[in-house]
Amino acid sequence: MSAVSVKGQGVMIPQKPVLLTGASGTIGRLLSARLAALGWTLRLTDVVPLPIPLPPNASFAIADLEDQQAVNDLAEGCGLILHFGGISTEQSFETVLGPNLRGGFHIYEAARREEARVVFPSSVHAVGLYERTEILDQDCLLRPDGYYGLSKAYGEMLARLYFDKHAVESVLIRIGSVLPEVPDERILSTWISHDDFVRLIERCAEADRVDCSVIWGQSNNSRGFWRHDARLKLGWTPLDSSDSQAERVRGKVTDNPVVERYQGGKFIVVDYSRADFPPRSMFPDD
Numbered sequence: 001m002s003a004v005s006v007k008g009q010g011v012m013i014p015q016k017p018v019l020l021t022g023a024s025g026t027i028g029r030l031l032s033a034r035l036a037a038l039g040w041t042l043r044l045t046d047v048v049p050l051p052i053p054l055p056p057n058a059s060f061a062i063a064d065l066e067d068q069q070a071v072n073d074l075a076e077g078c079g080l081i082l083h084f085g086g087i088s089t090e091q092s093f094e095t096v097l098g099p100n101l102r103g104g105f106h107i108y109e110a111a112r113r114e115e116a117r118v119v120f121p122s123s124v125h126a127v128g129l130y131e132r133t134e135i136l137d138q139d140c141l142l143r144p145d146g147y148y149g150l151s152k153a154y155g156e157m158l159a160r161l162y163f164d165k166h167a168v169e170s171v172l173i174r175i176g177s178v179l180p181e182v183p184d185e186r187i188l189s190t191w192i193s194h195d196d197f198v199r200l201i202e203r204c205a206e207a208d209r210v211d212c213s214v215i216w217g218q219s220n221n222s223r224g225f226w227r228h229d230a231r232l233k234l235g236w237t238p239l240d241s242s243d244s245q246a247e248r249v250r251g252k253v254t255d256n257p258v259v260e261r262y263q264g265g266k267f268i269v270v271d272y273s274r275a276d277f278p279p280r281s282m283f284p285d286d
Helices: 026-037 068-075 093-114 147-166 194-206 257-261 265-269
Strands: 004-007 011-014 018-021 042-046 058-062 080-083 117-123 170-175 212-217
Touching: 011 194, 018 026, 026 042, 026 194, 068 093, 080 093, 080 194, 093 117, 093 147, 117 147, 117 194, 147 170, 147 212, 170 194, 194 212, 257 265
Parallel strands: 018 042, 018 080, 042 058, 080 117, 117 170, 170 212
Antiparallel strands: 004 011
């Protein structure tokens, strides 16, 4: 069932508080401000202090995703969990393990207890080792490009397990690049505008039923690596496009053949050791 009710002039707001993890991060700050402005009651959390003023109708608590009791306490009474906490860059396996894998498990256990819907931000890095010439659909084999991407693939499988065994609904957003504008040629394919992203989160709450759905997190870009997802089920149509920015970033590419070959971009070269493509000497030691 939908996690929202109708209020006023057709404005849709959640019936219960919404838990947002990772609230101090870049995407967390965006969602905190924009969703609070829509009238959502937000329960914000992160492992570091909130670097912006607390939005109206919001509370904030410092908590560690690895602390299961803390996660349970934060999720109590919530009907929707926006799980944007955890490590968001390529790091060692040991660094990613606790926040992303164990923390993700704690989130889904809390969602199970509360019968809450989950929005899980998967990533292009869950499929980052596909070449840029390949067009992917939602059912493609996952090919993570590092330990961060591996944690996102794990999160998708965790969501599937909890839906199939416990009826916990999830929307898995394979985020490309949530940015105010396009910085280079690769991002022309992966870009999603702030407005499109916030509208997508709204639809994740409003849709009557989402099951365990995969959405490619991209705007209506003519360039792109992805197609065929669950956006019709959610009733979401991106309105923005990277196309108008194409001329400004023309020629903005790296000189690294690994970065330019694969969809995951710069994350891939971290600890990359294959010798067959390209020769090891062609990319930097760091």
